[in-house]
Amino acid sequence: MNKFANLEINGKNLKIPLIEGSENEIALDISKLRSETGYITIDKGFKNTGSTTSNITYLDGEKGILRHRGYSIEELASKSTFTEVCYLLIYGELPSKEQLDYFENNIRVHTLVHEDFKIILEGYPSKAHPMGILSSLITSLTAFYPESLDPSRSKSLVDLSIVRILGKFPTFAAWSYKKRNGHPIIYPDNGLDYCSNFLKMMFKLPSEDYEINPVITDALNKLLILHADHEQNCSTSTVRIVGSSLSSIYASVSAGINALWGPLHGGANQAVIEMLEQISSDNNDINKYIKKAKDKNDPFRLMGFGHRVYKNFDPRAKIIKVAADNVMNKLGIDDPILDLAKKLEEIALKDQYFIDKKLYPNVDFYSGIIYRAIGFPPEMFTVMFAFGRLPGWIAQWKEMRENKEPLGRPRQIYTGSKSRKYIDLEKR
Ligand code: SDX
Secondary structure, eight states: OOSEEEEEETTEEEEEEEEEOTTOOEEEOOTTHHHHHSOOOOOGGGSSOOOOOOSSEEEETTTTEEEETTEEHHHHHHHOOHHHHHHHHHHSSOOOHHHHHHHHHHHHTTOOOOTHHHHHHHTSOTTOOHHHHHHHHHHHHHHHOGGGGOTTSOHHHHHHHHHHHHHHHHHHHHHHHHHHHTOOOOOOOTTSOHHHHHHHHHHOOTTSOOOOOHHHHHHHHHHHHHTSOOSSOHHHHHHHHHHTTTOOHHHHHHHHHHHHTSTTTTTHHHHHHHHHHHHHHTTTOHHHHHHHHHOTTOOOOOTTBOOSSOSSOOHHHHHHHHHHHHHHHHHTOOOHHHHHHHHHHHHHHTSHHHHHTTOOBOHHHHHHHHHHHHTOOGGGHHHHHHHHHHHHHHHHHHHHHHTTOOOOOOOOOOOSOOOOOOOOGGGO
8 A cells, every 4th residue: 555645735745644544444644734735624524534543443334334342233232231342342352251240340339329419400390301411410420529520640540430420321311211200210229230220210110119121121232232332423523522622531421412412413313203203193104204305495304314424224223123123022012113114214215315325224213113112202212322322432532532632623714704993883
């Protein structure tokens, strides 16, 4: 491979160094472009621009490949557990039994939160969206653990902050749901595994016992694994850029939660179910909504379809679609929305518009159907995405800090007014 690309600007020849990754991806290193030419590049939405190098996740959008630390998402989703994938993403290797037990026990002893968090929770109106509650509770961890504010301190302190956020995130998520329902909160039960503990805090009612259903626990493990990391997506890039200012892991993850909330990103799983319910209430008129999605003058988009990177299929969507069938069958649920989603996918994938624009179902298209079958309301779907993405955000923040990456501060091209004199108010 050549080590340089040649760039000619104003008669001046520049050798641009090339960077090659372990999967033969190649990038132009333009870190000296401005100092040597006075020029910058611009790429709205960063569709062609890499922000970093990373050892955590590899995607091939054309081949539909997703690997975490070299392990395929298909193997991890079928053979691993969410806590094991958390360890793999954050520490780089599959843990031994002892390492996993130690990691899980460390998380377990941090699931309880300070009683004063209940006061913060009580301050919210009952219909507050759980994503807004969650991002503020996560930021509030800095108030209870001020030592976490300096991320460059000891490795042991970073590890402690990591198990604290992994332990407390599910408690906050479940409590934000209970708040919305007006139900009393349920405290963590550290006799349970990570996912079962969360499900019990979510769905146990004070007057009843909560019976762990392995079908649901397995489905949740798989869904969380499928959302665990996805290289430099919008929310992860947000976590990295906030962390690049030396903000704490809590403040950086909270920013990621807010970026994920948008309907073009993680908020799509809630928007998919709302879209399917709208189509269902409109006599299942799929063709009407396919037409709307193709109409440039109509803001309607087929939610759960399309992806910035995947241009053939999202491997996670394929796994989730199969899992949706399995979970529904095992739970004995016949949800017409699943049949509607499959019919919509079938029609869209045969439509030239979607074929030409390489639009396929993404991770959000079927995930909400499983969350709904488990009992989550739509406003909790993006919280579930955030729960799954938490280890990815942590791993990427940790990698960025360990690599001592510089403060993220993009350039711009100014297109506003040129220099002009101030005009006094009475003369305007
Ligand atoms: C996630 O980055 C990640 O990895 C994200 C994620 C992760 O794990 O972190 O995978 C999770 O966010 C998945 C995406 C969830 N969002 C949605 O399902 C919302 C619907 N999809 C889109 O809005 C869209 O497809 C995006 C935002 C996902 C990607 O859009 P891009 O790459 O910015 O491309 P674009 O918006 O410029 O679209 C290209 C063309 C446009 O038409 P033209 O202007 O070229 O004529 O395709 C059209 C778009 O109008 N298009 C769609 C469409 N998605 C794109 N048309 C109808 N329905 C859609 N869903």
